[in-house]
Amino acid sequence: MDKPPDYHRRIALSPSWRTRALNTLLRLTMRRRITQESDVSALRREYEEIDARYFQVAPDVPHAGRLRWRAGRVDHFAGQPARARHALPAWWIFASRFPNAHAALVSRLCRRLGARALLPDYRLAPEHPFPAAPDDCQRVCRALIAQGVVPASMVLAGDSAGGNLALVTIHSAKAAGEPLPSCVVLLSPALDCTLTSRSMADYDGHDPMLQLSTLLVLRRCYGQSPHQSGKPSKQSPVWQTGARQGLSDNRLSSMAT
Incomplete structure (x- = not known):
């Protein structure tokens, strides 16, 4: 039997000067602008x-x-x-x-x-x-x-x-x-609008554009629909499992099956 073709490959790239310049611009502009007020x-x-x-x-x-x-x-x-x-x-x-x-x-x-x-x-x-x-x-x-x-x-x-x-x-x-x-x-x-995954805390401050405090503000603005009150929210296509739950080793599970 022939070996099936590879549909993916891992690529290791170093950031170009344009990428570094854009990241600096984003850190100095967008990331600092969004607050509770x-x-x-x-x-x-x-x-x-x-x-x-x-x-x-x-x-x-x-x-x-x-x-x-x-x-x-x-x-x-x-x-x-x-x-x-x-x-x-x-x-x-x-x-x-x-x-x-x-x-x-x-x-x-x-x-x-x-x-x-x-x-x-x-x-x-x-x-x-x-x-x-x-x-x-x-x-x-x-x-x-x-x-x-x-x-x-x-x-x-x-x-x-x-x-x-x-x-x-x-x-x-x-x-x-x-x-x-x-x-x-x-x-x-x-994808995870619960913002409860461990990476949210581990990598907070690394992204040139967004940080956890920003995402909390944006989530509040986006999810004000009364239709979601008291119901599981469909605005998170991916769900996070708690550390003590049975799926904790498989941290993310897709809502779509």
């Missing part, structure tokens, strides 16, 4: 200014503009058809709240893969607490399928909080018996 609207404006100043979309990738569907509002990027040995997903739905930074990333993906991409402009907390954001992402997926897009040609992706949205959206679609995208791509996703 922070004004969410002011922070949002400030982050949008930083996002617009430092990130640009790939110039050779068409931006099809901002579309308005019944599903909501989305940014649409389109790459050239890819010449690949294997069929590639044609549609990427990328959940993000840094429109320029992630549009720059997504536009380059479109260029390399010959794909199209949508960036949903979902509703924001605390004005629109959970589950407003994943509901909006799910509506975008439904709208694509309703227009004839084959689910197997779709990829749902997200970075950080967007990774949380992507996985919660998949869980919701699966629970509703709806067609699922071909796969999910999660970049440093925020």
